[in-house]
Amino acid sequence: MLTLPAIIHYTGFTRLTGILTSIFILSLYSLSFSILLGYLGLLNFGHALFFGLGGYTTAYALNYMGAPYMAAILASLLVGAISGIALSFIVRRVFHGVPFAFISLAVMLIVYFLYRKRELRLLSGGEQGINLVVPGSMKAVIFSETLVILGAFVVASSVVRAVIASRPLRRGSTAFAPLALAGVVAVLLANSWYIEELSLESPALRITPNYYFLSLNLLVLSYLFTKRLVESPVGRVWLAIRENEQRASALGFDVFKYKALAMAMAGSMAALAGSLYAPFTFNINPDKAFSPLVSVYAIIYSIIGGVWTPLGPILGTGFVVFLERLLADYTGKWSTIIVGAVFIAVMYAMPRGLAGLLEKAPRLRRGR
Amino acid sequence: MRPLLELKDLHVHLGTLYIIQGVNFRVHEGENLAILGRNGAGKTTLLKSIMGILKPSKGSIKFRGRDITGARLHERARMGIGYVPDTRRIFGSLTVRENLLLGAAGIDKKIIPERLEFVLKIFPDLAKLMNHKARNLSGGQQQMLNIARIIVNPHRRLLLVDEPTEGLSPLYVKRISEAFEVLTREGVTIILVETKPLLVKRITKRYVILSHGKIVKEGDSGELFENPEIMRRYIGVEMRGG
Amino acid sequence: MSLETLIVAIVDGIALGATLFMISSGLSLIFGLMGIVNFAHGSLFMLGAYIGYEVFSSTNSLALGLAAATASMSLLGGTIESGLLKRKSGDVLGQALITIGVMLLLDRTAWIIWGETTYKWVPDSLKGVIELGGIIFYEYRLFLIAFGAVIAAAVFSFLKYTNYGTIIRAAIEDREMVEALGIDVRKTFTITFILGSGLAGLGGAVLVPWLGVYPTLGITYLLYAFAIVVIGGIGSFTGTLAASLLVGVTQQLAAYYVPWLAEATIFILMLAVLLLRPEGLVRG
Ligand SMILES: Nc1ncnc2c1ncn2[C@@H]1O[C@H](COP(=O)(O)OP(=O)(O)O)[C@@H](O)[C@H]1O
Ligand SMILES: [Mg+2]
Numbered sequence: 001m002l003t004l005p006a007i008i009h010y011t012g013f014t015r016l017t018g019i020l021t022s023i024f025i026l027s028l029y030s031l032s033f034s035i036l037l038g039y040l041g042l043l044n045f046g047h048a049l050f051f052g053l054g055g056y057t058t059a060y061a062l063n064y065m066g067a068p069y070m071a072a073i074l075a076s077l078l079v080g081a082i083s084g085i086a087l088s089f090i091v092r093r094v095f096h097g098v099p100f101a102f103i104s105l106a107v108m109l110i111v112y113f114l115y116r117k118r119e120l121r122l123l124s125g126g127e128q129g130i131n132l133v134v135p136g137s138m139k140a141v142i143f144s145e146t147l148v149i150l151g152a153f154v155v156a157s158s159v160v161r162a163v164i165a166s167r168p169l170r171r172g173s174t175a176f177a178p179l180a181l182a183g184v185v186a187v188l189l190a191n192s193w194y195i196e197e198l199s200l201e202s203p204a205l206r207i208t209p210n211y212y213f214l215s216l217n218l219l220v221l222s223y224l225f226t227k228r229l230v231e232s233p234v235g236r237v238w239l240a241i242r243e244n245e246q247r248a249s250a251l252g253f254d255v256f257k258y259k260a261l262a263m264a265m266a267g268s269m270a271a272l273a274g275s276l277y278a279p280f281t282f283n284i285n286p287d288k289a290f291s292p293l294v295s296v297y298a299i300i301y302s303i304i305g306g307v308w309t310p311l312g313p314i315l316g317t318g319f320v321v322f323l324e325r326l327l328a329d330y331t332g333k334w335s336t337i338i339v340g341a342v343f344i345a346v347m348y349a350m351p352r353g354l355a356g357l358l359e360k361a362p363r364l365r366r367g368r
Numbered sequence: 369m370r371p372l373l374e375l376k377d378l379h380v381h382l383g384t385l386y387i388i389q390g391v392n393f394r395v396h397e398g399e400n401l402a403i404l405g406r407n408g409a410g411k412t413t414l415l416k417s418i419m420g421i422l423k424p425s426k427g428s429i430k431f432r433g434r435d436i437t438g439a440r441l442h443e444r445a446r447m448g449i450g451y452v453p454d455t456r457r458i459f460g461s462l463t464v465r466e467n468l469l470l471g472a473a474g475i476d477k478k479i480i481p482e483r484l485e486f487v488l489k490i491f492p493d494l495a496k497l498m499n500h501k502a503r504n505l506s507g508g509q510q511q512m513l514n515i516a517r518i519i520v521n522p523h524r525r526l527l528l529v530d531e532p533t534e535g536l537s538p539l540y541v542k543r544i545s546e547a548f549e550v551l552t553r554e555g556v557t558i559i560l561v562e563t564k565p566l567l568v569k570r571i572t573k574r575y576v577i578l579s580h581g582k583i584v585k586e587g588d589s590g591e592l593f594e595n596p597e598i599m600r601r602y603i604g605v606e607m608r609g610g
Numbered sequence: 611m612s613l614e615t616l617i618v619a620i621v622d623g624i625a626l627g628a629t630l631f632m633i634s635s636g637l638s639l640i641f642g643l644m645g646i647v648n649f650a651h652g653s654l655f656m657l658g659a660y661i662g663y664e665v666f667s668s669t670n671s672l673a674l675g676l677a678a679a680t681a682s683m684s685l686l687g688g689t690i691e692s693g694l695l696k697r698k699s700g701d702v703l704g705q706a707l708i709t710i711g712v713m714l715l716l717d718r719t720a721w722i723i724w725g726e727t728t729y730k731w732v733p734d735s736l737k738g739v740i741e742l743g744g745i746i747f748y749e750y751r752l753f754l755i756a757f758g759a760v761i762a763a764a765v766f767s768f769l770k771y772t773n774y775g776t777i778i779r780a781a782i783e784d785r786e787m788v789e790a791l792g793i794d795v796r797k798t799f800t801i802t803f804i805l806g807s808g809l810a811g812l813g814g815a816v817l818v819p820w821l822g823v824y825p826t827l828g829i830t831y832l833l834y835a836f837a838i839v840v841i842g843g844i845g846s847f848t849g850t851l852a853a854s855l856l857v858g859v860t861q862q863l864a865a866y867y868v869p870w871l872a873e874a875t876i877f878i879l880m881l882a883v884l885l886l887r888p889e890g891l892v893r894g
Contacts, residue, residue, distance in 0.1 A: 043703065094888050098647070102840055106881040109833060110874050119870035244383065292829060296710060303707055333722050340714035347708050348697065421786060445792030457787040459780040466776050473777075473793050517791070 017212050023321045024215035025276045028222055030301035030313035032269035038307030039230055040262050041242040045101045046108030047298045049087075050080050050267045052115075052289025054274025059130040059284050066133075069279070076275035077268045084267025088260035095259055096245065105295075112290035129285020132278055153225045160234060160261060211280045218276070219314070222269055226310045229265075238262060300339065304346050306353025315354040370433050372397045372526055372557055373418070378427035380410075380417050380581075387413045388424070389581035395526070400548075400558040402568045402589055404603055405578035411561045412454060414578065415528045418559075419451040420444045431526070446474065448525035450518035452532060454561075456510045460503030464494055464513055467502050471517035479522070487516040490547045508540035515544065519551060527551065527558045533567065545570055563603065569593045577602045614745050619866045620859055625751040625820070627858025628758020632813025633831050634838040635765055635850050636806020642782040642845020643795075643802055645702040649709040650690060652832025653716035654807045655814040658683045659823035660720060662815025663729045672733040672819075679815035680808045687807020691800050699796065713828070721825045730822035750819050757816060762851055765809070769847055774801055782845035834861075837880035843890025852892060 029051055036042040054076040061072035088095070091103045115124035124130075229235055237258050240248040249255050278284040288294070297320075305316020320339055328335040350356050371394035380388035387410045395401050403411050416422040418429060420441040428437045436444055445451075459467055468487065472480050488495045491512040497505060502513060511532060518524060529548075533541040541564070548558055548571045562568050568575060569589050576586040577598075585602060592598055637651045658679035666675035690712060698704045736750040769775035781788045781795045788795050814823070814831075838857050842849030857876050865872040883891060 090885070094884070099884060099888055101647075102836065103881065103884050105836070106877045106884060109877040110881065113873035113877065114870070117870040117872075292833065296714070299707065299710060300714075333718075336718045337715055337722075340711045340718065343714070344694070344708055344711035347704055347711065351704075419790060421790070440794075441786070441789040442792050442794045445790055451790045453787070453790075457784050459783050459787070461783060462776065462780055466780075470776060470780055470788065470793070471791050473773075473791060521792070 019321060019325050021212045021215055021280060022325070023318045024212070024219045025273050025280060026297075026301065026321060027314040027317040028215070028219055028276070029270050029273035030298050030305070030317045031219075031222060031226060031310060032266040032273070033298035034302040034305075034307040034310070034313040035226060035230070035262055035266050035269075037302060038309075038312070039235060039238040039242060040259060042096070042259070042262070043101045044104050044266075044298075045292075045295055046087075046104030046106070047266075047270060048290050048292070048294035049104070049108040049111060050083060050270035051274040051277070051294060052108075052111070052284075052286075053079050053083055054271030055278035055284040055289050056124075056130075056274075057271065058275040058278050059125075059132050062133050062279065063130060073272065073275050076271040080268035080271025080274075081264040082267075083271075084263035084265070085260055087267070088256070088263045092256060095256065105292075108290055108295065109292070112286055112292075115286035115290060124286055125284075127285060127287075129283050129288065131283050134279050134282060150221060153221065156225075156265070157229075160229070211276065215276050215280075218272060222272070223310055223314065226265075226269075230310060234258070234261070300343050304343055304353055306350075306355035308352060309355050311358070312353050312355035319354060369396060371395060371430075372432060373559075374430040375418070376428045376430070378414075378417065378429065379425050380413055380422055381425045382413065382422070387581050388417065390427070391578075391581070391583055393576055393583065393586075395557060395559060397525075397557055398552070398555065399574060400552060400560065400572040402572040402575040403559060403561045403578055404563070404568070404575055404599075406603055409578045410581040411578055412530055413581075415451065415530050415559070415561060419449060419528055421451075446523075448523050450521070450524040450527045452515050452518055452527065452529040454530035454534065456507075456514045458502045458505075458510050458513050458517065460501065462502055463499050464502055464505070465498045467513055467517050468520050471520045473521075475521055475523065483520050483522060487520045490519075490550055491516050491543065493543075508536050508543075511536060511540065512543065512547075515547060519547075519556070524556060527556055529558060530561045531563070532560075533562070533564060541567070565592050565596075565599060615866060616863075617745055618747070619862045621747060621755070622751060623859030623862035624855060625754040625758075625858070626862060627855035628754050628761075629813050629817045630831070630834055630838060630858050631758060631762055631851055631854035632809045632816070634835040634842070634854055635762075635847070636802075636809045637835045638839045638842065638845055638850045639778065639782075639802050640806050641839060643778055643785075644695075644705075644799055646695065646709065647706040647836075648806075649706065649832065650712040650716060651709075651806070651810055651835065652828035652830075653713045653720070654683045654687060654810040654828075655831050655835075656823065656825075656828030657686070657716060657720060657814070658811025659814030659818050659827060660724055660729070661811070663731055663818050663823055666731040666733070666815075666818065667729075670734075672736075675818075676812055676815050679811040683811025683814075684804045684808035687810075688800055688804040690807075691803035695803075696799070699799075713832075717825070717828055720828075724823075724825070726825060728822045728824040730818060732819040736819070748820075754816065754820065761809070761812070766847060768805070774798055778802060834876060837876045840880050841883045841891055843892045846890065846892045849890055849892030853890075 029047075032050070033044060033047045036044050036047075057076045057079045058072040061067040061075050062069065067075070087104060087107060090107070091100050094100060094103070114120055116127055117124075118126055230238070237248065237253050240251070240253070241255055241258060245255055274284075274289065277288075281288070301317040301320055302313045303316070304320060305314065306312030320342075323339055323342070324335050327338070331338060346353060352359070373395040375391055375393050378388055378391045379386075391414060393401070403414065405411050413422060417424050420436070420439060420443075424437065428435055430436065431444070431447060431449065434447070436447065439447070459470070462470070468484060469480070472483055475483070493509060494512055494516060497509065502510065505513065515529070515532065518527065532544050536544070545567055548560070552558065552571070558571060560568065560572055562571075569592060572589045574586065575589050575592060576583045578584070579602065585598070587598075633651065633655045637648055640646055640648050640651070661682050662675040662679035664675075665678040666672065669675070690709075694708055694712065695705050698708060732750065736753050738749050739746050740749055740752065741747075767775075769779055777788060777793055777795065778798050781798065785795050814827070817823075834857060838850060838853040841856065842851070842853030857879070860875050860879065861872060864875045868875075
């Protein structure tokens with residue numbers, strides 16, 4: 001995985017690097033969607049809102065304010081978290097099921113249809129969108145970004161702990177084993193040294209390997225963070241809320257706080273994906289950002305992969321993106337139809353998604 | 369004689385809660401049964417399980433000699449079980465007539481007028497309300513419709529009635545109690561969940577007392593009236609007559 | 611901002627509302643009765659429009675095109691329900707997700723067959739305009755209003771005067787209680803899907819002479835229909851009719867007077883209803 005771009009680069013098959021990079025970025029997005037659906041039972045029809053806000057925030061920061069890329073990413077994380085919390089307050093009275101799904105859809109559609117209007121093209125770039133001023137040398141960015149995001153997650157962890165401190169929770173394995181963490185960080189940082197060789201090419205060629213490493217690093221970190229969180233007491237409370245909200249509330253948990261926390265986390269993670277996707281594809285426009293189809297793809301990736309484990313959406317995204325982009329060479333226009341058919345088949349044959357295939361045999365017997 | 373209804377070792381869970389914990393009883397044709405017990409004892413849960421709204425986790429239910437444990441809700445209704453829920457689940461946006469006609473679904477069209485006449489004789493108050501939306505009826509009228517909707521169908525052999533007089537004025541209590549007497553004469557068997565001893569005595573022959581999902585006492589309904597101590601001890605109800 | 615513009619905008623809005631009712635009423639019934647958020651509904655609307663266009667342009671008959679669209683979409687809807695959704699009965703989330711897959715399949719298939727072009731066909735008999743009190747109205751849009759009224763009356767009669775209609779209305783309120791009366795509610799599901807899908811196909815086809823058919827028609831009108839169902843109250847006939855007209859008129863008025871808000875107004879309305887009156891504007 002780590003040396004792949006270098007090998008691919010020298011064998012001339014650069015397209016694979018691009019596809020893998022898309023997978024890493026979109027996996028971040030579907031992972032954020034799956035947290036809500038899999039752990040809280042919240043089906044977010046308007047999930048693209050967060051993704052789009054991340055993309056546009058990055059565009060504004062880079063193009064209009066000339067900010068460094070790192071600042072743009074951090075701003076996106078912040079905007080994503082704030083909008084997740086804001087949406088939580090909007091739906092506060094009906095924070096479940098169909099009402100939640102439709103309220104989040106309505107909010108996203110209002111933004112979508114406004115952004116598509118010529119009259120607001122200063123904000124949105126109109127239907128064509130905004131072409132991003134893509135950051136030049138990325139080596140420093142990737143290196144420091146990895147550290148900064150790691151820091152952000154550490155801060156987030158302490159926020160999580162502060163938020164739920166009102167209620168004593170059984171202390172689980174809430175901390176990374178420091179050594180394992182150091183190892184992961186070392187490997188991630190080592191990634192950035194490959195850039196040296198690859199960056200000799202023209203900027204357009206340089207963008208892909210740069211983003212390959214950056215998004216791989218961020219995906220690995222986000223995955224580890226999510227996995228640790230859902231296995232922590234917070235994740236257990238989330239599951240308890242999904243199973244029976246009244247009971248969780250009767251046990252003394254502030255259900256709204258836990259849901260808002262998940263929304264903040266999902267919002268910032270989806271915004272991070274948008275913040276990577278916009279410059280990676282050189283452009284952000286309303287259809288790439290806020291369209292219902294972007295939300296639909298979050299559902300497709302997640303369900304095909306399985307929402308019950310953080311690994312699921314990553315597998316699902318990988319599978320679907322490969323199918324759509326790589327097999328498009330052979331199946332042409334029909335690749336999306338194949339995806340639709342696979343999606344329906346998975347609904348019947350594999351209720352636990354692709355991730356269900358990796359389960360140990362005894363788990364399988366338990367059925368759906 | 370073959371019992372009309374027979375429950376064998378019935379257990380019911382609601383989610384993770386263990387509500388009905390092994391109930392056995394038989395009801396013979398014409399032998400109305402009262403189910404008594406404190407709030408939360410599991411009376412409603414038991415009726416819903418007999419009707420097929422809830423699935424038991426263990427045990428069996430036999431109706432007229434047939435095992436119906438796995439039968440679906442509408443199938444049990446077709447076999448002759450009627451359910452009068454405690455919360456009046458009448459169809460508010462439908463007229464009284466439409467509510468009644470739904471209750472008569474599946475019967476011979478020719479006898480529908482005759483059946484409507486039958487229920488309107490029992491509940492004359494409904495006659496002038498036939499074209500009103502059910503949600504505009506008073507609480508007592510809704511309860512009469514709740515019962516009328518079930519008994520308009522002549523195929524009902526067993527009625528599961530859940531606290532029918534809860535919150536009603538004495539006039540309506542009287543109407544409803546008379547209705548049950550008429551039905552009993554017509555050969556319908558009633559399982560009644562009630563807390564008013566007088567009503568229990570008038571309508572039922574036998575009683576069972578449910579506590580924490582188990583039957584803790586049973587006997588003839590007459591003795592409830594003669595021996596108020598039973599009601600106080602098991603149900604916490606003071607004898608107040610009607 | 612003349613009175614004339616205002617009247618024309620309102621008439622256009624009612625004509626649009628008539629079409630919106632055809633797509634929304636089926637969606638609302640399916641949602642109210644079965645609890646399924648049917649994402650494939652907009653695709654049926656769009657396929658109805660394409661099939662309508664093909665038959666219009668080859669036979670030059672409005673009636674034949676409308677009939678073909680209605681019949682074919684009824685068939686497709688019935689097939690989706692009995693072939694795909696029935697097997698997942700009880701799992702409403704799973705069913706909604708399956709319709710998302712169906713939507714993807716149908717929309718993409720339509721795109722492969724018909725491409726990006728907008729197709730339009732206008733019947734000769736309704737090509738003209740009518741002048742009333744100095745204001746010019748398009749004949750076809752007036753026809754849409756009349757046609758919509760007929761369809762609404764037909765749907766109303768079905769729900770009000772047939773056995774199936776009564777059962778559907780009752781089951782939307784309390785399905786369990788209908789079954790406790792001895793009625794197998796599942797038997798009405800296929801009927802409801804056939805009826806709703808036919809109406810959607812009809813609505814798509816009847817819109818072709820005015821706005822034409824294009825690849826994003828399905829998703830656009832699906833979203834409008836979502837808004838209408840929410841605004842009117844899930845499963846309510848009166849609510850769906852009122853909300854269709856409200857959304858149609860609001861959209862047209864906004865398009866004339868505040869173009870940059872046009873579509874957004876609908877979803878602002880939807881959001882407001884969800885937050886202030888989650889059960890919708892009309893009850894039962
Ligand atoms: N939907 C439900 N979910 C969880 N628990 C329930 C539900 N309905 C009832 N219960 C519980 O089940 C027990 C039995 O309830 P019920 O059968 O309604 O009792 P009764 O009718 O005798 O008052 C009660 O403790 C009640 O709190
Ligand atoms: Mg009760």
